[in-house]
Amino acid sequence: MNKWKQALGNSCYENKRDKRNRNLAIGVYLLWIAAFVVSHLSIKKGWILDPWAIWALVLGTLGLGIAMFQTYRRFLIHADELTRKIELESLAFAFGVGLLLGVTAWLLETAGIEIFKSSFIITITAMLLTYSISLVINSWRMQ
Amino acid sequence: MRNRLKVLRAEHNWTQADLAQRLDVSRQTVNAIEKGKFDPSLPLAFRVARLFNLKIEEIFFDDEPG
Numbered sequence: 001m002n003k004w005k006q007a008l009g010n011s012c013y014e015n016k017r018d019k020r021n022r023n024l025a026i027g028v029y030l031l032w033i034a035a036f037v038v039s040h041l042s043i044k045k046g047w048i049l050d051p052w053a054i055w056a057l058v059l060g061t062l063g064l065g066i067a068m069f070q071t072y073r074r075f076l077i078h079a080d081e082l083t084r085k086i087e088l089e090s091l092a093f094a095f096g097v098g099l100l101l102g103v104t105a106w107l108l109e110t111a112g113i114e115i116f117k118s119s120f121i122i123t124i125t126a127m128l129l130t131y132s133i134s135l136v137i138n139s140w141r142m143q
Numbered sequence: 144m145r146n147r148l149k150v151l152r153a154e155h156n157w158t159q160a161d162l163a164q165r166l167d168v169s170r171q172t173v174n175a176i177e178k179g180k181f182d183p184s185l186p187l188a189f190r191v192a193r194l195f196n197l198k199i200e201e202i203f204f205d206d207e208p209g
Contacts, residue, residue, distance in 0.1 A: 015168075015169050018169070080168050080169045080172055081168065081172060081183070081184055081187060082168070082169060082171055082172040082175055082181055083169065083172075085181065141180070142171065142175045142180055142181060143171070143174070143175075
């Protein structure tokens with residue numbers, strides 16, 4: 001029980017440097033998600049019609065995405081080696097599951113069988129869920 | 144891979160947190176190494192060896208025969 005509690009609390013990140021870098025990566029990630037949602041809604045709902053403003057939104061979101069990638073990369077480079085192993089295993093597993101589900105959903109779409117609304121959404125959702133679950137399981141395994 | 148880390152740590156009366164601090168890793172890393180769930184990188188193995196003033200092969204043992 002204690003192992004699960006520690007795993008759910010991501011106790012591998014007790015190192016102050018890792019905590020700070022991880023929190024920064026999560027902060028930039030949330031900013032990127034917010035920028036993506038605002039940009040998507042602004043373009044889809046027609047709140048912004050000026051092509052230059054649309055370009056600015058898209059490039060701003062892309063810039064935040066690059067910043068997110070860099071902060072996460074920095075976190076991984078400087079992370080405690082057990083933390084890095086857990087993160088990389090979880091990322092690899094999430095990538096594999098996302099790729100398989102995404103390609104399968106895309107094939108079904110091509111065949112005219114629509115189980116999911118969009119293969120893109122199912123891929124992203126599967127990757128995020130698998131990554132989160134893998135983090136907890138891998139942290140538990142290493143306790 | 145097996146190791147003598149727990150024994151060596153006990154000989155020095157260090158807690159896992161003490162050893163982790165000396166090696167600049169998390170306590171969980173020390174715990175996982177002691178339990179054989181995680182093999183340290185070569186640089187970390189060298190740090191451990193230097194800390195206890197021993198050779199790497201006197202602390203870590205290969206499980207594979209021969």
